[in-house]
Structures are given as C-alpha cells and as structure tokens.
Amino acid sequence: MTNTSARRWIVLALVFLGIVVSYIDRGNLSIAAETIMRDLRLDPKSMGVLLSAFFWTYAICQIPAGLLVDRFGIRSVYASAFFVWSLASASIALSRGWPDILASRLALGLAESIGPLASLAFIRAHYAAREQGLPVSIYIAGQNLGPAIGALLGATLLTGFGWRAMFALTGLCALVWVPAWFYFAPRPSSAPAVTSSAPGALRWRAILASPAFWTMSAASFFLSYYWYFLLTWMPAYMTMARGYSTLGMGRILSTPMFVMVGTNVLAGWFADRLSSRTGKPFWVRIGFAAAGLTGAASILLLNVTTGRAPVLPILVLSICSFGIASSNFWTVSQSASPVSLVGRAIGFLNTLSQVAGAVAPIVTGWSLGPQKDFRFAILVAGICPLIAAACLIVAGRSLPQLTAALERRNDVAVRP
Numbered sequence: 001m002t003n004t005s006a007r008r009w010i011v012l013a014l015v016f017l018g019i020v021v022s023y024i025d026r027g028n029l030s031i032a033a034e035t036i037m038r039d040l041r042l043d044p045k046s047m048g049v050l051l052s053a054f055f056w057t058y059a060i061c062q063i064p065a066g067l068l069v070d071r072f073g074i075r076s077v078y079a080s081a082f083f084v085w086s087l088a089s090a091s092i093a094l095s096r097g098w099p100d101i102l103a104s105r106l107a108l109g110l111a112e113s114i115g116p117l118a119s120l121a122f123i124r125a126h127y128a129a130r131e132q133g134l135p136v137s138i139y140i141a142g143q144n145l146g147p148a149i150g151a152l153l154g155a156t157l158l159t160g161f162g163w164r165a166m167f168a169l170t171g172l173c174a175l176v177w178v179p180a181w182f183y184f185a186p187r188p189s190s191a192p193a194v195t196s197s198a199p200g201a202l203r204w205r206a207i208l209a210s211p212a213f214w215t216m217s218a219a220s221f222f223l224s225y226y227w228y229f230l231l232t233w234m235p236a237y238m239t240m241a242r243g244y245s246t247l248g249m250g251r252i253l254s255t256p257m258f259v260m261v262g263t264n265v266l267a268g269w270f271a272d273r274l275s276s277r278t279g280k281p282f283w284v285r286i287g288f289a290a291a292g293l294t295g296a297a298s299i300l301l302l303n304v305t306t307g308r309a310p311v312l313p314i315l316v317l318s319i320c321s322f323g324i325a326s327s328n329f330w331t332v333s334q335s336a337s338p339v340s341l342v343g344r345a346i347g348f349l350n351t352l353s354q355v356a357g358a359v360a361p362i363v364t365g366w367s368l369g370p371q372k373d374f375r376f377a378i379l380v381a382g383i384c385p386l387i388a389a390a391c392l393i394v395a396g397r398s399l400p401q402l403t404a405a406l407e408r409r410n411d412v413a414v415r416p
Contacts, residue, residue, distance in 0.1 A: 008126045010184050012135055015119045016142040021174045022115045023146025025089040026054055030235045031154035032163040048365020051232040052358045053102050058109035059354030065113040074118040075185040079178050085111035090171025093164040133331050137268020140327035141261040148257030155250025215395035217352050222388035224353035225360050229381040232361040237374050242308055256316040260323040267324040286396040289328040293389035295321025300382035303375050
C-alpha cells in the first residue's frame with residue numbers, strides 16, 4: 001500500500017469520526033428533551049420547534065456550504081466548521097430558557113452543514129466509482145454510530161450529571177479532532193481548475209430538467225423524514241409511550257444503531273463485490289436501497305404492538321434496513337455527480353433532506369396532542385420509506401442516461 005493510498009484511509013477514518021461527533025451533538029437535545037421540558041417548563045410544541053430549529057439553518061446553508069467546499073477544498077473549511085459547531089453545542093449548557101437553546105441550535109445547524117458535503121466530496125475525489133460503496137458505507141456508519149453513542153453516553157451523563165454537563169462535555173471534548181484533521185487532510189490543489197461557465201450552465205440546465213433528478217430529490221426527502229423522526233422524537237416516545245427509564249431508553253435505542261454500523265459496512269462491501277461481479281453497480285445499489293427502505297417501514301409494527309418486549313426487535317429490523325438503504329442511496333447520488341459539481345449537487349439533495357428534518361419534529365410535536373399519542377406520527381414515519389423506495393425505482397430508469405449526458409458535457413468542458 002502506497003503512502004497516498006494509506007493516507008486516504010486515515011482521512012476516511014477522520015471523516016468517520018467527524019460525522020460521529022456531528023450526530024452526537026445534533027442528537028443531544030433529543031436525549032435530554034423530556035428533562036429540559038420539565039426543567040424549563042416547555043410544552044411538546046415548543047420542544048418540537050427546538051428539535052426542528054437545527055434543520056432550518058442546516059438546510060438553508062447546504063448549497064452555500066457546497067460552494068465553499070467546491071471552491072476552497074475540505075481541509076480548512078471542515079476544520080473551521082467543526083470548531084464552531086462544537087462550541088455551539090457546548091453553549092447549550094449555559095442556556096437560561098427557550099431563546100438561548102434556539103440560538104445555539106441555529107448556530108449548530110449552520111456549522112454542521114459543511115460535514116456531509118466535505119465527507120462525500122473527499123470520497124468522490126479519492127475513490128474510483130467501483131470502490132465507493134465501502135467508503136460511503138463507512139461514512140454512513142458514522143451517521144449511525146453517532147446516535148448510538150449519543151443515546152448511551154447522553155443517557156449516562158444526563159442521569160449522572162444533568163443535561164447541562166452533558167452538553168458541555170460532549171461539545172468541548174470533541175475538539176481534539178481538529179488538529180488531527182489539519183495534519184492529515186489533503187491540501188487544496190494549486191493547479192487552476194479548467195472551467196467554463198457555459199458548459200456548467202448547460203450541465204445544471206440538464207440536471208434541473210431531468211425527472212430523475214426530481215424523483216431522487218423526493219426520495220431524499222421521504223427517507224430523511226423517517227430518519228429524523230427517529231433522531232428527534234424516538235427517545236421521548238420510548239420514555240413517554242413505552243415507559244422506559246432514561247438509562248433503559250439509552251440502552252435499547254443504542255443497540256440497533258450499534259448493530260446498524262456493522263450492517264452498513266458489510267452491506268457496502270457486499271455491494272462493491274456484487275457490482276464488480278455483475279458489472280452493474282448502479283442497479284445493484286438501487287436494489288439494495290429499495291429493499292432497505294421497504295424493511296425500514298417495519299417501524300409501523302410499533303402501532304400494533306404493546307409493552308416493551310417488541311420494541312427492540314422492531315427497531316433492529318427497521319433501523320438496520322434503513323442503514324443499508326441510506327448508504328446505497330448516497331453512493332448513487334455522489335457517484336452520479338460530476339466531480340466539479342459534487343458539493344453543490346449533494347448540497348441540493350441534502351437541503352431537501354434537512355427540510356424533512358425540520359418538518360418531522362414539528363409535525364410530530366403538533367400531532368401528539370394533550371394525550372401525547374404517537375400513533376399518527378409513527379404512521380407517517382413508516383409510510384415515508386415506502387414512498388422513497390418507489391421514487392428511487394422510478395428515478396433508476398432514467399438516471400444512468402442523465403449521468404452519461406453530464407459526463408459527455410464535462411468531457412467537452414475540459415477538453416483542450
């Protein structure tokens with residue numbers, strides 16, 4: 001293994017750790033939601049707004065963040081963003097009321113918008129198409145390990161030290177990542193980019209005119225609604241509707257997410273092997289994603305079961321299935337984007353994803369009512385993956401043609 005090859009895996013490990021920290025920080029409020037509601041005398045509607053607020057700035061900043069990544073590279077942009085979001089998360093420890101938490105969550109969303117775009121841009125630039133399944137799955141595994149560690153660590157810190165200490169410790173301790181990133185991350189290329197505004201405009205016109213792009217966009221929204229419902233309201237569901245203690249909730253909720261990490265990596269490895277064997281990586285990954293989304297809909301079983309015993313197996317099936325779907329969806333998305341546009345293309349899809357993240361907690365908070373009944377919220381969250389699977393299959397029929405057309409235009413743009 002060459003030094004360059006080894007270094008890209010070290011950077012991928014840092015990408016993985018960065019996204020783990022990101023999901024711990026964005027998920028802490030969900031873990032502490034019931035305690036903060038009691039301490040600060042907030043109702044479910046107010047907490048729904050706070051859980052949603054992160055996604056407002058996170059969504060708005062996706063395309064600007066993509067521009068920053070495409071223009072300046074990932075090294076300094078990602079390090080700066082990581083530093084800011086760690087401080088924003090830690091600052092919730094100083095909150096005196098609802099407005100303080102709102103401001104911190106808005107700042108957190110703004111800074112964290114860089115993370116996924118920088119991560120996928122690195123993979124797109126340093127791994128060939130046939131080998132991108134495993135790196136993307138490792139990145140997605142970080143998205144799953146973060147909530148798993150966050151649920152377990154957050155519940156432990158919350159029980160032992162209170163919610164203020166939980167935010168301070170998880171926010172500030174993560175800053176040790178920044179110097180490691182500065183040391184290993186690739187520096188921006190000094191070679192001038194060969195660009196042409198006309199071909200770039202033509203590429204974007206072709207993208208926006210394509211039905212495949214918009215069905216992929218719809219898939220991004222609906223699969224994300226499911227995921228962000230889990231991240232924002234599932235902890236409260238387990239304590240309020242199923243009667244778990246805080247520590248019990250942390251143990252049960254973290255278990256499927258820990259399992260999901262291994263499932264993701266194995267599925268990514270298997271998808272790469274199957275892609276090489278069949279010569280059809282696109283359809284292999286579409287198939288994995290559609291099957292995973294169908295399995296994620298098993299969360300609907302929570303509405304027809306009672307007691308605590310069914311909760312863990314249902315969550316294991318649903319969450320692990322979603323992990324397989326998510327890693328393959330984002331592999332398809334970033335590999336279909338020209339290298340020069342990957343930050344902005346993924347930024348657009350992620351914008352729609354974060355719109356779902358903003359909608360899910362508010363819809364859930366409003367739907368609970370005085371009885372705090374989660375049945376309607378779970379029904380919506382369970383139907384969304386099925387809609388996403390249908391959109392993905394429809395998009396798959398014409399997305400290869402769009403990708404081929406974009407590559408031809410890119411060849412024309414860079415040809416001497």
